Amino acid sequence: MGKKKKRKKRKNRKRLLLLFIVLIVGISFYFIIPNKSFLKQIDNSTVANITYYDIYGIHMNFKGNIKISNNVENLKLILTNGKEEIDTKATFTKENNKYIFSTSKYINDGINLEKLNKGDYYLLIKGTKNNKNIYYSLQNKTDYQNLNYYTLTKNNHNNKIDINWDQYNNISVLNFKIKETNLPANIYDITIDPGHDINDSGKLACSDGSPVTTSGTCLTGTLYKESNINLNIAKELKNQLEDLGYKVKLTRTSKNDAVPTYGNNSSAETANQTKSKFNLALHHNSSGIDGGLSSLKGLELYVADNIDFKLSELFVDNIIKYANTTTSPKDLDKVQNGIYQRFFTEEELLQDDNKPATKTTNTLYYYSIREVGGIATGAYNKKNNYYNSNNTAESYLFELGYLDNVQELKNIINNKKGYAKGIAQAIQTYLNDQSPSYH
Ligand SMILES: [Zn+2]
Structure with a gap:
């Protein structure tokens, strides 16, 4: 093998290594750093008012209202991390010029917090307008603040859910951060x-x-x-x-x-x-x-x-x-x-x-x-x-x-x-x- 060929081979190996590193770093960032770009899709022409929310047992419930123009259809209250989308099965009823929504008529029903996966989620209203998805954010109209919840112990594991009223580009958003945790000594199931x-x-x-x-x-x-x-x-x-x-x-x-x-x-x-x-x-x-x-x-x-x-x-x-x-x-x-x-x-x-x-x-x-x-x-x-x-x-x-x-x-x-x-x-x-x- 000539000297030139050897040098070329070494160069290729270096390039491959560099590409590999870039790929690994890229993939890590993709999974570690939450990708919030989906929040850019939020339509800020209107925002939903949350008038009631609570956690009772293992369930979380929301009540609220939103003013939306007539040509928005298929309204849903969803939890999403930009990839996965969970339908909370909230019902929307039209009353005059706004929609009233509620996750359940029962206090021990609604969003089952035990069934949520680890990750960084946002609660948003999703609809369709001219067959295109449209999203709206929520604002807190109650006297209540951020909540946290520890999931029931399962195989010695617990998750902690931090439910925080947050801001994204000056828009109010409701964030669910779900992480594995060690259950503090004073917390019980x-x-x-x-x-x-x-x-x-x-x-x-x-x-x-x-x-x-x-x-x-x-x-x-x-x-x-x-x-x-x-x-x-x-x-x-x-x-x-x-x-x-x-x-x-x-x-x-x-x-x-x-x-x-x-x-x-x-x-x-x-x-x-x-x-x-x-x-x-x-x-x-x-x-x-x-x-x-x-x-x-x-x-x-x-x-x-x-x-x-x-x-x-x-x-x-x-x-x-x-x-x-x-x-x-x-x-x-x-x-x-x-x-x-x-x-x-x-x-x-x-x-x-x-x-x-x-x-x-x-x-x-x-x-x-x-x-x-x-x-x-x-x-x-x-x-x-x-x-x-x-x-x-x-x-x-x-x-x-x-x-x-x-x-x-x-x-x-x-x-x-x-x-x-x-x-x-x-x-x-x-x-x-x-x-x-x-x-
Ligand atoms: Zn008794």
Whole structure:
């Protein structure tokens, strides 16, 4: 080989190496540096007003309006990173000269934050005008600011979603940044609230159905306190949910604990303090008929209003199956088999010191549901630090069975694993739903 040829070969090799480096750097930039050029397509002649947004449980909801000229069609609210496009399935209704939109009519539906992939997304309105895509951005017309969300623990992994009101070329945009993260020590997936505490036993019952005396004892049989039964099932449920990989917080861990209703580490606030996605308040019922004469028994699940019943139905079906029980025959407040919605009556409202002047009978009765849910469930008690929060836990109150029904009391005492399994399986089935919908 001549000297010239060798030099040429070396030169070619250098060129190839240079090309290779440029390619690698280019590809890295393409994947690492978010390409926001798609935001240039935003039409800034109009912008959508966001009038409501919240995170309730694992779902995020938006309500808003936008003025758009008549020749724009196929309006959608989408999450996009410029490549992938997620349709939030929001509905658009025309009202006079503007469109009103909403991601869902249910508070526990909307954008399922658990189903979003890692990346840098923007929430935009997309339409078509003369068969060409057109995009509009959103502006914040609420008093609420940026939010963040930690996804449920899955195979020891968590993502953090930062939802920020941002600017792009002086246009207001809503950004979703989704990254893997280590879950901070004070953040949990699920809170279990074993009803009552050392200061309030809840219902009392004697194992043989004999009446509890006025001093709170049993003449015959063993005395059972609702507070202790709730705690035992809560501990069992915590173990089972941890076996499924979730990080679980109990509002109390001992029968000697005192748990306030409001304030730090309280039964109304712990779920939101720990950014839990679900709050499960465990209770047991009594009919008030003494002497083991009560025939009333079975499960009553109390839920918020305006919710999708998917998870509620799973709770009812699985508890019945694994705890070998039935749904309660009680008709008062029943909305579906085993599912109940209890509201204040006008009379009860008048007795409530915290009643807001404008609230009427559609106010949810149980604070465990109403106050834990913040603005999504109509919380109003100013003692609750989260009453005005738009980032709250989805909450359920379980009346697992009647303690003054001798037969049912036996099942509750002997079958706590079954009751816990019913609840844990329902959550697992609900969260493992791999349906393609982002709801
Ligand atoms: Zn109770």
